[in-house]
Amino acid sequence: DAGITQSPRHKVTETGTPVTLRCHQTENHRYMYWYRQDPGHGLRLIHYSYGVKDTDKGEVSDGYSVSRSKTEDFLLTLESATSSQTSVYFCAISADSINEKLFFGSGTQLSVL
């Protein structure tokens, strides 16, 4: 997938274990985002970043943390996974303006058993 890569694409884990999802971009875009997608809820913002080491919370940030040590990488960590965090996670990037013209990655299907 040109420009943005998410890894892993699928993951199954157990309740209480830590999980880290990675988003890597080659576009040198300033803004990066993590969304989760659940049936009936559309896309909900977890955290976003507006630069290296600059991050902020979204509407569903509880239980998640993020880090951005390089422009190209944005990591999402579930410190202690719960079944309610079973979801499809999308990373997105945008270039010039926050939250405008988002380009999404292919998604990570996470199952917490």
Added chain:
Amino acid sequence: GENVEQHPSTLSVQEGDSAVIKCTYSDSASNYFPWYKQELGKRPQLIIDIRSNVGEKKDQRIAVTLNKTAKHFSLHITETQPEDSAVYFCAASQQGGKLIFGQGTELSVKP
């Protein structure tokens, strides 16, 4: 907080007919309204967006209209084709720039 309501949740049309999806928002400060299309198993993709200083925007068979007074905006797809079948999401910006998405509309175009 900001809320975006999207209707209908499912929509079935015959090929060649028009489809209209409507969203309402609550934050009067919202000034950016994008629409994303998500095919089954794929990523969401931006198809059109509009700013609050514009009432209508068109791109080939797709158009978006905005009524700021009523706080609603709509996606219009004309001459629908089977490849238009997908889930469509509207979104509205809130203060601080964050996007709030609607719940999605599953559009089915029957040949």
